[in-house]
Amino acid sequence: MTVSEEPTLYDVLEVDPGSSHEELRAAVERARDTYGTESLAVYALVDEDRLGELRAKLEQAAEVLLDPARRASYDRSIGRIGASTLWAEDDDDEVPLPPVEVAPHARRAELQLETAPEDGEEDALAVPRQHALDLALTDTPGPFGKGPQRSEAGTGSLSEATASSAAPLLSGDWAAAVPAEQQGPRAPAEAVPPGVAEAARAVVEPEPVVAEVPVVARGAQEPATGSVSTIPERRGLPPALGLRMKPAEPPGEIPAAEPPPEALPEPGPRHREHRLRLDLPADAEFNGELLRRVRESYGLSLQQVAERTRITRIHLENVEADRYDRLPATVYLRGILVNLARELRLDPARVSKTYLLAAQRSHAGGSLVSGRT
Amino acid sequence: MKRYGLNNVVELPGRTRPRAEDAPGSRRARRIVAVGGGKGGIGKSLVSANLGIALARAGHRVTLVDADLGGANLHTCLGISQPQGTLSDVITHGKRIESLAMATGIENLTLVSGAMDALDAANPRAQARARLVEQLQTLDADYLVLDLGAGTSLHTIDFFLLADHGLLVLLPEPTSVENAYRFLKAALFRRLQHTAQTLGVAHLAEAALGSQGSAMRTPAEVVKAVAETQPEAAVQLERSLRDFRVKLVVNQVRSPADQSVGRAVVAAWKKFFGLDMDYLGAIAYDDAAWQTVRKRRPLLVDAAGSSAASNLVTVAEALVALDRPRSAGR
Numbered sequence: 159m160t161v162s163e164e165p166t167l168y169d170v171l172e173v174d175p176g177s178s179h180e181e182l183r184a185a186v187e188r189a190r191d192t193y194g195t196e197s198l199a200v201y202a203l204v205d206e207d208r209l210g211e212l213r214a215k216l217e218q219a220a221e222v223l224l225d226p227a228r229r230a231s232y233d234r235s236i237g238r239i240g241a242s243t244l245w246a247e248d249d250d251d252e253v254p255l256p257p258v259e260v261a262p263h264a265r266r267a268e269l270q271l272e273t274a275p276e277d278g279e280e281d282a283l284a285v286p287r288q289h290a291l292d293l294a295l296t297d298t299p300g301p302f303g304k305g306p307q308r309s310e311a312g313t314g315s316l317s318e319a320t321a322s323s324a325a326p327l328l329s330g331d332w333a334a335a336v337p338a339e340q341q342g343p344r345a346p347a348e349a350v351p352p353g354v355a356e357a358a359r360a361v362v363e364p365e366p367v368v369a370e371v372p373v374v375a376r377g378a379q380e381p382a383t384g385s386v387s388t389i390p391e392r393r394g395l396p397p398a399l400g401l402r403m404k405p406a407e408p409p410g411e412i413p414a415a416e417p418p419p420e421a422l423p424e425p426g427p428r429h430r431e432h433r434l435r436l437d438l439p440a441d442a443e444f445n446g447e448l449l450r451r452v453r454e455s456y457g458l459s460l461q462q463v464a465e466r467t468r469i470t471r472i473h474l475e476n477v478e479a480d481r482y483d484r485l486p487a488t489v490y491l492r493g494i495l496v497n498l499a500r501e502l503r504l505d506p507a508r509v510s511k512t513y514l515l516a517a518q519r520s521h522a523g524g525s526l527v528s529g530r531t
Numbered sequence: 532m533k534r535y536g537l538n539n540v541v542e543l544p545g546r547t548r549p550r551a552e553d554a555p556g557s558r559r560a561r562r563i564v565a566v567g568g569g570k571g572g573i574g575k576s577l578v579s580a581n582l583g584i585a586l587a588r589a590g591h592r593v594t595l596v597d598a599d600l601g602g603a604n605l606h607t608c609l610g611i612s613q614p615q616g617t618l619s620d621v622i623t624h625g626k627r628i629e630s631l632a633m634a635t636g637i638e639n640l641t642l643v644s645g646a647m648d649a650l651d652a653a654n655p656r657a658q659a660r661a662r663l664v665e666q667l668q669t670l671d672a673d674y675l676v677l678d679l680g681a682g683t684s685l686h687t688i689d690f691f692l693l694a695d696h697g698l699l700v701l702l703p704e705p706t707s708v709e710n711a712y713r714f715l716k717a718a719l720f721r722r723l724q725h726t727a728q729t730l731g732v733a734h735l736a737e738a739a740l741g742s743q744g745s746a747m748r749t750p751a752e753v754v755k756a757v758a759e760t761q762p763e764a765a766v767q768l769e770r771s772l773r774d775f776r777v778k779l780v781v782n783q784v785r786s787p788a789d790q791s792v793g794r795a796v797v798a799a800w801k802k803f804f805g806l807d808m809d810y811l812g813a814i815a816y817d818d819a820a821w822q823t824v825r826k827r828r829p830l831l832v833d834a835a836g837s838s839a840a841s842n843l844v845t846v847a848e849a850l851v852a853l854d855r856p857r858s859a860g861r
Binding site: 172188191192193197198199200201202203204208212 | 703704705708709712713791792794795796798799800802803
């Protein structure tokens with residue numbers, strides 16, 4: 159049996175992809191009734207983590223599918239790619255994966271080797287690129303775009319359940335991050351009418367980029383940015399990373415009707431303008447140097463990251479410089495790393511694990527636990 | 532969750548006896564229905580008794596068996612004060628169950644009481660349990676309705692697993708829901724362990740189960756773990772687990788919100804454990820229910836016009852509907 163299939167957003171809500179808006183709305187209501195905090199039906203059924211993951215995922219599905227524009231975009235993303243899940247999978251690495259999910263990275267890497275050469279401008283790439291763009295432009299989270307082949311409704315089963323519970327779930331980030339403010343000098347998205355924010359961005363953020371692939375459809379709902387038709391590529395990145403950038407995105411979204419479950423982490427990445435494609439190996443070992451390079455690839459200053467993550471700048475500097483002896487105790491350091499990883503769209507578990515390991519190795523059980531702040 | 536060592540698993544009754552529809556010579560389509568729910572006081576006996584009555588009135592030959600070995604009172608629900616012979620006679624004296632079936636005053640319905648006085652009768656040894664199971668499986672009736680006790684003791688779980696229909700009763704209350712899930716998980720994993728042992732992959736299943744500490748693994752995760760080295764066994768294991776298809780009844784429903792609990796439980800169980808559950812319906816909270824219990828008269832006899840009574844009839848019909856040919860080929 160296959161347990162690796164990732165469900166679509168429709169699978170998450172257990173609705174047919176052809177459902178009307180009203181049907182979707184009803185499904186969302188039903189899901190909230192069934193899996194919400196007030197629901198008896200999930201009492202003592204599974205542990206809170208698993209439940210929290212599901213709730214976050216449901217909210218995410220609701221956000222995308224109840225917004226006609228985003229839904230249309232999402233539909234394109236799952237409908238256009240036919241049997242190939244290449245690009246949907248490619249998006250995987252934009253969401254921090256739970257620790258067990260190393261495989262998707264590796265799988266994606268293979269696929270890329272086959273069909274997606276580095277940042278070339280081949281025509282063949284235009285279509286899949288377009289798909290990736292759709293997702294990015296509409297702020298649709300990556301991992302849900304996978305696979306048009308949903309498991310047959312109703313008959314479904316063990317594998318379906320795994321997909322929805324055990325398979326890589328949304329790491330919280332998304333649901334929390336969507337309504338968050340935009341990057342830099344702009345005001346929080348909620349406070350700014352979309353049009354204004356859009357205009358502001360156009361003025362404020364000239365991209366130091368090279369045009370890469372022409373973009374066609376941005377959807378009628380976004381006339382203001384319809385002319386932004388390049389995939390920005392930042393120069394001078396460490397070649398080993400093979401970084402690719404994604405273009406700007408529309409301004410903030412309407413917040414979810416319900417507050418995200420408390421299991422959700424702190425604000426996620428808010429710099430949607432620079433969406434990073436990391437071709438890091440699945441077994442990448444994160445040290446300060448690598449984290450710095452990732453940060454710089456986003457064009458983020460230490461100060462910006464510090465403001466967003468609420469990690470003090472000193473800590474960030476020490477993390478990037480691998481000054482383990484000046485970092486706080488492991489328990490705090492892990493929190494810092496996880497936050498930082500989220501901000502940088504890395505797998506938090508991977509980052510904290512490898513970084514802490516390196517710290518321990520260098521220290522041989524030294525002052526990591528001594529708790530300096 | 533209660534976990535059982537593999538050493539205890541040997542005597543789980545398999546469905547070795549051919550199904551009635553498979554055996555050309557058989558004239559019966561016999562079904563065993565086990566009514567459980569983990570918690571006490573949730574109406575298992577009330578559901579069992581009235582389900583039995585509803586089935587009997589629909590023309591089926593029904594035997595009610597009080598399998599609540601430590602706390603039997605199904606006979607009281609039916610207005611029978613002191614049963615002469617009980618299951619303890621099967622367990623301790625080797626009697627046949629048929630000889631113990633009592634008339635209930637309702638056509639087509641007999642009762643085998645479980646009331647016992649012997650101190651150890653509530654916890655029969657494995658051998659006695661196996662004998663009991665064997666007799667239950669060959670008892671002559673259209674429907675055998677087992678009223679299970681509370682808790683997750685081995686014999687309770689095994690009765691639940693041997694049934695064609697494991698019927699789970701729960702109240703829309705956290706305590707009941709919690710116990711019901713614990714009961715279900717215990718049953719599911721006993722089944723898993725037993726099947727895994729039969730297939731010779733017990734060590735794999737055990738490893739998969741144990742690798743997450745006390746947290747529950749989903750069936751799919753266990754199957755997947757087994758599939759890594761034993762793909763064929765994994766297929767059979769999955770099939771066996773999928774057969775674990777519980778029937779749900781929500782009792783004492785008072786509000787519209789309570790009404791939705793049944794469907795929600797079915798959805799949540801499916802979502803997290805990947806298994807189907809059949810929702811048979813809700814039973815309204817009804818003063819008639821406790822009043823008839825006090826009178827020691829079955830609800831369907833004494834208050835047939837009550838809403839709870841009509842709900843119970845609906846539940847019985849839903850259960851019978853599952854046995855129609857359409858769903859026979861599981």
